[in-house]
Amino acid sequence: IESADASLQADIENYDEILVCLLADTATAYVQYRVLQKQLEYARQNVEIQEGSLAIAEARQRAGGDSELDVTQAKTNLSNTRRLIPVFENRLRIANNALCTLQGIPPVDLSEQLGDGAIPVSPKTVAVGIPANLLRRRPDVLRAERLVAAQSARIGVAAADWFPAVTIAGSLGYAGNDLDRLFTQPAFTGFIQPQLNWPVLNYGRILNNVRVQDALFQQAAVTYQQTVLSANTEAENAINSFLKSQEALVEAEAAVAASKRSVELALIQYKNGATDFNRVFNLQLALVQDQNTLATSQGEIPSSLIALYKALGGGWQIRLGNQVSGGVVSEEVATPKPEDGEEPEAAKPEAAEPEPLILPPAPAE
Numbered sequence: 001i002e003s004a005d006a007s008l009q010a011d012i013e014n015y016d017e018i019l020v021c022l023l024a025d026t027a028t029a030y031v032q033y034r035v036l037q038k039q040l041e042y043a044r045q046n047v048e049i050q051e052g053s054l055a056i057a058e059a060r061q062r063a064g065g066d067s068e069l070d071v072t073q074a075k076t077n078l079s080n081t082r083r084l085i086p087v088f089e090n091r092l093r094i095a096n097n098a099l100c101t102l103q104g105i106p107p108v109d110l111s112e113q114l115g116d117g118a119i120p121v122s123p124k125t126v127a128v129g130i131p132a133n134l135l136r137r138r139p140d141v142l143r144a145e146r147l148v149a150a151q152s153a154r155i156g157v158a159a160a161d162w163f164p165a166v167t168i169a170g171s172l173g174y175a176g177n178d179l180d181r182l183f184t185q186p187a188f189t190g191f192i193q194p195q196l197n198w199p200v201l202n203y204g205r206i207l208n209n210v211r212v213q214d215a216l217f218q219q220a221a222v223t224y225q226q227t228v229l230s231a232n233t234e235a236e237n238a239i240n241s242f243l244k245s246q247e248a249l250v251e252a253e254a255a256v257a258a259s260k261r262s263v264e265l266a267l268i269q270y271k272n273g274a275t276d277f278n279r280v281f282n283l284q285l286a287l288v289q290d291q292n293t294l295a296t297s298q299g300e301i302p303s304s305l306i307a308l309y310k311a312l313g314g315g316w317q318i319r320l321g322n323q324v325s326g327g328v329v330s331e332e333v334a335t336p337k338p339e340d341g342e343e344p345e346a347a348k349p350e351a352a353e354p355e356p357l358i359l360p361p362a363p364a365e
Contacts, residue, residue, distance in 0.1 A: 038298070
């Protein structure tokens with residue numbers, strides 16, 4: 001019975017693990033959808049800027065101020081940027097279909113339902129609680145723990161064959177040749193048959209079975225240890241990724257701001273004949289790359305936070321119908337009211353718990 005109960009609990013934890021992965025994958029796919037939308041928006045904006053640069057180069061060529069090389073450079077830059085639009089549209093459609101699959105619906109266009117939105121913004125600091133306690137609620141850790149308990153119970157079942165088993169069988173009823181006297185006291189009959197089963201001659205088989213079950217227990221214990229180590233690694237990686245992605249975003253925003261200003265100044269100088277188009281070409285190319293990097297960096301922060309939430313085992317609580325907020329299941333504990341004539345019981349002080357780990361914001365330059 002203990003083994004069956006533990007196996008059932010392990011199956012429940014396996015279901016919870018699927019819920020955690022489903023929620024994390026859905027949230028990650030949504031973030032990726034918004035990142036691709038932003039990259040597509042940047043590409044279209046750069047196409048407009050580069051079309052203006054091409055018009056300026058063609059006008060200067062017609063006026064005899066520029067060579068054909070400036071025009072071809074502008075066309076090259078414009079074509080390369082235009083090429084990004086169908087690439088991002090294709091990736092956006094793939095992300096759209098991934099969201100549909102995760103929602104259990106056929107692939108449909110979700111642009112009307114989702115619309116144009118910004119990349120999700122994560123808080124600067126996140127209270128993750130006590131990591132050791134939160135890791136123990138991970139479904140995969142609990143599942144590995146329940147499998148160890150189930151296998152431990154199987155050792156006891158195998159060892160029970162060493163001892164004699166006593167069973168008692170019996171029967172009560174009525175028997176007779178005359179139907180009229182069938183249910184009378186003389187027709188009452190019954191017997192009791194005790195039985196002793198002791199497989200002494202199967203000692204070697206029983207011993208080997210116990211050894212097999214013990215080896216399986218050791219294997220389950222090692223799997224549990226490895227699961228806990230992997231959970232710690234995933235949590236530490238997610239925390240570090242969340243912090244470092246914020247630092248990377250600061251630099252990406254600074255790079256885009258500098259690139260935009262550089263393109264503006266270069267275009268002004270090019271119009272006035274103070275510089276050639278080669279500088280404009282390089283700066284516009286750098287702006288496209290910097291903006292794509294910025295969109296990716298903006299998406300890495302919520303993605304790393306989702307990975308952290310998943311690493312700490314958040315999400316399965318929806319199976320219980322509880323509201324999940326900040327990675328902790330919200331619960332209300334009501335204080336029992338005293339009965340009439342009874343004195344209210346004094347509130348007992350709760351044991352102090354360690355302070356939760358607070359992730360600090362990224363340091364500002």
